[in-house]
Every structure is written in structure tokens, then in C-alpha cells.
Amino acid sequence: MLYPAIFDLHCDTLTAFMDVSQDTFLSLERPESRTQAMTALRSCAQGNDTLNDPRHQFAFCKIPAGVRWAQCCTIFVPDSIKGADAADYYTFHRDSFSRQMSTLEGLLSPCGSAEEVEKAWSTGKAAALLTVENASALAGDLSRVEQLRRDGVVMVTLTWNGANELGSGHSTDGGLTPFGKAAVREMEHQGILADVSHLNDRGFFDLLDVCQKPFTASHSNARAVCPHRRNLTDEQIREMVERKCLIGLNYYNAFLRSDGTKATLEDLWRHVEHFLELDAGDCLALGSDFDGADLPPCLNAPKQIVGLKEFFRKKGLSPTLTEQILWRNALDFFKANVKKSPA
Secondary structure, three states: OOOOEEEEEEEOOOOOOEEOOOOEEOOOOOHHHHHHHHHHHHHHHOOOOHHHOOOOOOOHHHOOOOOEEEEEEEEEOOOOOOHHHHHHHHHHHHHHHHHHHHHOOOOEEEOOOHHHHHHHHHOOOEEEEEEEEOHHHHOOOOOHHHHHHHOOEEEEEOOOOOEOOOOEEOOOOOOOOHHHHHHHHHHHHHOOEEEOOOEOHHHHHHHHHHOOOOOEEOOOOEOOOOOOOOOEOHHHHHHHHHOOOEEEEOOOHHHHOOOOOOOOHHHHHHHHHHHHHOOOOOOEEEOOOEOOOOOOHHHOOHHHHHOHHHHHHHOOOOHHHHHHHHHHHHHHHHHHHOOOOOO
8 A cells, every 4th residue: 555645845843943832933033133043043952852842833743644754854044143153053953953863763764865765665754854944054165065965965945035155035136146156056066956945036047047957946836826025936937847846835824825814725726726827737846834934724734734635636636746746746856856865
């Protein structure tokens, strides 16, 4: 029997910057809060199995029995942490990921390729893939790209909301810097996926002139459906379809609908329909943003995501296309574009 499967391209659970006791997020964007943010985040993650805390939106222990699950777990670097501090911050959470992989080895396996995901699934374990959100983790040092890949990192979101050494996020207006262009080329060489979620429009089109391989938008929706700058324009989606890229549907309420009311599965479906109208069926995947955003109750836990299979089928999607969105497109994309883990 082949059990259901889910492949999720993005969650913030590893760095645990959500205060689960208050259901709120730490303030991380103000430069003056850098020391406070570092202290709070380290305290939150120190010695804790953040990836298996049932108080979080996502936890490996919350995956329904029998479901094959692959989860990209990001090291989120706030814009307020720069340079050597950002590198140290990355190292701290890389070590936390490694420790948790050992602690939770009976439940999951760390994976650096699609082949390793399939091996984990074959042994009844979930798959955990390490990613980075905000390439300030490179601290402006190109040689760190190779180090990230040796650490098992499979994907790097180039920016967060603001500017870093590579370029500008959606709240700023600059394009890719010369270092950013060099970093993208080196990421492609090392087999790390470049992720354009959070990158602004100017940076996106700069990337098109630089990249030689398919890239991702790990957690972004359609701007034509919800007019947020974090979502993708139709022109961007068409470019990604043409280049055989990968797009992860984001469950964040503000990226699903713009009127401030709680989103429903019908709002997610409107984005799916629009992507399909743009022939993105082979590019569409899941990018939850678990523990990084305000998610509606219908999408805020693994159980609800497994239920998307039945929901999509009721909306008229074929079994093949449903499986593609839930896991197959992501797995096939990683097979084609991510090198096997370094020895």
C-alpha cells in the first residue's frame, strides 16, 4: 500500500521565533532589537526540540500516522542580524538542527537530496531538509556557499523583507548586487537552489539574467488573486513555468486574501486555479510557512494539509495533478536540480 505523501518547501519551526505561549511573533526587524532578538531566539531554541514541540503549528509528532512527509526546515535570519552575527546565528541553528536530527532519529531522517527523502520514506520515517531564509547567513563571503552545502543546506531564500549583501526584499527597491549575482552562480555550482520568495520585482528580473538553472519560490502565491508584493505576478509565474521552476503555495492569511478576514480553503483554491490557468500545474507545490505567519485554522497543522487531497479531488483535480501539487512536483524537482549530499 502506498501511503499519502506531503512535501512542504518552507517552515520556520526550527528557529522557533513564535512565542507559543502568547501565539505572537518576536519583533525582529528593528535594528536596535538585534541583541534582544539574538538572546530571545537562542533562549527559545536552546536545548529544545523545536521541530517536535506540539505547541507549534508544525511538529513531526503531529504528522498523521502513515503519511510520508518531507519538510524543508529553514534557518530564518532576521534582517536585524548582519555580518559575522548572521554567520554565528546560522551556525547556532545549524547545530540545533543537527542535534535534533540525532535526538529524533527514530522519527525522521535528515536529507540532502530527493533520493535520501525516498530512502527515509521507505523506512517509515519523515524527511527533514535544511534550508536558509535570508542569505545574510553568508555574511558577504562567497566561500560560505560551499560550506552551507556541506552542512546539508539544499535551498537558500536570497533575501528577507529588507536589503542584504545579495539584494533587496519586497519592502525595499534595489536589485541584485554584484555579490548577489556571484552568489547565485555559486549556489548553482554547488547544487543549492536559489529561492526568490521575498525578493522584490527588480531583483527577480535581475535573477533571470544571471541564473542558468531552475529556481524556486518556496512560499509565494499569485498577486493577481491577492495583491500583496510578496506574491508573484503573472509575468513572473509565466517565466517560472517556462524555466521549469517550482512554486510553493503559502498559507499565510495576508497572502491568500487582502481584506483582513480569515482565509478559507476556497481562498487557497482561487490561487491554485489561477496558477493552473497559467499552465503551472507541473511547477506547483506546497510552501506552508508553518510557524512563520498567521495561518487560518483550516491550514495551520499537518492534519489539515493531509486533508487537501480530498479537498482538491472534490474541486475536480485529477488524482495525478493532486499528487503533483502535494508532493510529486517537489520530489521530481529536487531529483533534477539538487546534487546528492556531499560525502
